[in-house]
Amino acid sequence: MSIVTRFAPSPTGFLHIGGARTALFNWLYARHHGGTYRLRIEDTDRQRSTKEAIDAIVEGLKWLGLDWDGEIVFQFARAQRHAEVARELLAAGKAYYCYCSAEELDQMREAARAAGKPVRYDGRWRDRDPKDAPAGVKPVIRLKAPTTGETIVHDKVQGEVKVANDQLDDMILLRSDGTPTYMHAVVVDDHDMGITQVIRGDDHLTNTFRQLQIYQAAGWEAPSFAHIPLIHGADGAKLSKRHGALGVEAYREMGYLPEALRNYLLRLGWGHGDDEIISTEQAIQWFDLDAVGRAPSRFDFAKLDNLNGHYIRETDDARLAREVAERLGRAGDATLLARLQAGMPGLKARAKTLKELAENAKFYAAARPLTLDDKARGQMTPEARGVLTALRAALAGAANWVAADLEALARGFAEAKAVKLGQVAQPLRAALTGATTSPPIFEVMQVLGRDETLGRIDDCLTA
């Protein structure tokens, strides 16, 4: 049987990091098994679902490179089908009308809580004659769930998990307005879409018991389940906006590469021996549910940064130059693009994010005269200016404007002056980059070219 997985987010907000990982695992599992991976938008909550959220989710998935098969399924569009199944269950005696009001239900919950008893519907309409129905009240349809025995989930990650049926109440399938509840819609859709493997967050584990009861009532074969542990914030608490429950577009803005985020997310809750750097191709080859851990993990930006730095160094210079030019607001500037690309080898070893990369590349994009930062200005002592003046004269006669020759020239110059190379290089760095740290300065000179280099030195000397 061919594998079918799905990612089913509700469009009530952006695609957060936990959702992204769930999508990744579903995608990897399907690709690994040569199956199908589908996307379903769970928009049955009309109040909270928004077009913006749908767009953010779709864009986020595309950016992450998690392409889905077939058309997107919108759950709300299937409301008729959900109602139909609920009515079939009703006709088969597997469900019943319940006329309880919201107030009545609230009282029931209050009383149970006060008495220290489990909070659940007491089934008062379960066996009551429909003739008792109060006039003018639109009923909900509830599942007539088993009251004895137990319901067992054979979870691919959590193992065998069971609960006594008397712990579960008769859940609502169809609301009084005729729309389906989440529990019901999920089951009907997963069945109709032929989903064979459900992979979702741990928070759905206890919901699974109830969903299993619907499968049983409908006489359908349930899919296999795998509940993956949640991702927590750096402090171990539930992920909140403050720690990293950001939309994936926020990670994009912060300068993370999709391949780095994929690698990081993969290693959160899944392992393959001592492997850390795992390409997507390898991930597809290796990924399976048996290696998914059962403990929740914490989101760690330091590790993501390290991974991202690795992927940046692996990325080709042209792509990086384009990213930087775009971040600098100069996407179409061919001259800048060429210069950035030439300077990229020295730049990319020094950045953990594209944002940092762009920040470090600013001096290549800056127009003369440069503004030196405080530390750089501090290095422009009278002695340093003297060294620079003499060096400038020596530089003017350089035959080949290439890094190696320029370095040799500078070394010879320093030796002749009986100063350390650093005493030459640092003032040069300040003049050329406006900072005290930068890529190797002779590489910078080559990238900048003779005229720009000499010009920047002159700017400093005459200032």
Add this chain to the structure above:
RNA sequence: GACCCCAUCGUCUAGUGGCCUAGGACAUCAGCCUCUCACGUUGAGAACACGGGUUCAAAUCCCGUUGGGGUCGCCA
């Protein structure tokens, strides 16, 4: 509160009864490299939550405790 899940260095993890004086990675600290900062590289410190069992042998199996998390909606 009831029910369910989880528990190895600060963090992510390897480990499926002997190969564990517990391995790797990130982070931290120290050294090397060096024109700065990085990259790279070498090394150091750092963990089986606790208490009982089972067994010749337990990080690995069982029970309990503690601690974390999740669910209990006419939300998803």
